[in-house]
Amino acid sequence: MVNRAAKMARHLLKTWDFIERMEQAPDALGVENCLIDLAALFGFTTVFGGVVPNPSVSREEIPSRILVQRMPIEWTKRYNDRDYVFRDPIVSHLQSVRAPFSWDEAYAASLNAADVKLIRGEAGEFGLRIGHVVPVPTLDGSLATISFGGEAPEMSADAKDALTFAAAYAVGRLLHVPRRSVDVEVTMTPRETDVLLWAAEGKSDWDIATILGISRPTVLKHMRSARDKLDAMNRTHAVVKAIRGRLIP
Incomplete structure (x- = not known):
């Protein structure tokens, strides 16, 4: 009982520390750093997230939907330049799933073996073999998501619970904390x-x-x-x- 209470106290302390750092983050980069630091505690090395595109979204709209993209530079460039977002089984899985899931679950559910082989294989070249995905519905009816990845991260229930909480909190902060405040002289046509x-x-x-x-x-x-x-x-x-x-x- 004492050990369990001590464990709960440690988890609560970590939660409050994370919330405090998030609240003090002055901009989107600060929020991103909080998220990647927490993910690193469980062995995750990358974080990618944004507003999930549906199949009708154009290539030109994709950059505006990205909220965070902390991945190896070469993989980021390849993923963006080759429009892998339209072939990624994880993105496809998000069209019908609203509960957190692993990359392996998305790969297993895909009906396109070629896309699974492509994305899984090329991501693996950069040490991205295991991941945890957190869908986050927004009040406007959109679906945001945060995807954590790594070579061999911890995938325990505690780790997934922590990342799920952190992702939901981070999405709210990323939409709330601007990169700069709105200039009072900004005018719209x-x-x-x-x-x-x-x-x-x-x-x-x-x-x-x-x-x-x-x-x-x-x-x-x-x-x-x-x-x-x-x-x-x-x-x-x-x-x-x-x-x-x-x-x-």
Whole structure:
């Protein structure tokens, strides 16, 4: 009983230490560092996360959906340049799964053996053989996720519970902590404001295009411009920053 109580106390202390570091992180990089430091305690060496793309998302939209990408530089470049996000069994698994899962579970569930062989094999070249994935639903109906990877990390129940908690907390912080505050002089064009307003209502790019009577590529252009002005990491982040900056109601 004493050992169990001591173990619980240690876990509680680690939790509070993590929360305190997260709350004190001044920017997205600080949050990312907190996350990778916690993952390292369990032998994980990489963290990758963002808003999960559906099959209709264009290649141009992918960068704006990334929240954290702490992986070997060469693997990051290969993954991005070759559009592996559209072939990754882990991303495919996230289209239907909302509970945390391992990379092996995603590989086993995939119906595309060629993609499994490709991603598993090439990731393994960089020491990424075992991973834990945490889906995090957001209030706007999107699905964010954080994926931890490594050569031979700890996959105990305690490790997975800690990473699941940390991932959910980190996603909230990454969407909350801007890379820089919204400048009071930032102004939106009427179309950028319209796009942000309808995005805040939960409308898709196709919906917004129909409502405004413009093409979907034009919607994406205005959204990209708004994100650049707000220095936002993705669509949801742009809406949050626009609301906080009183740029939209």
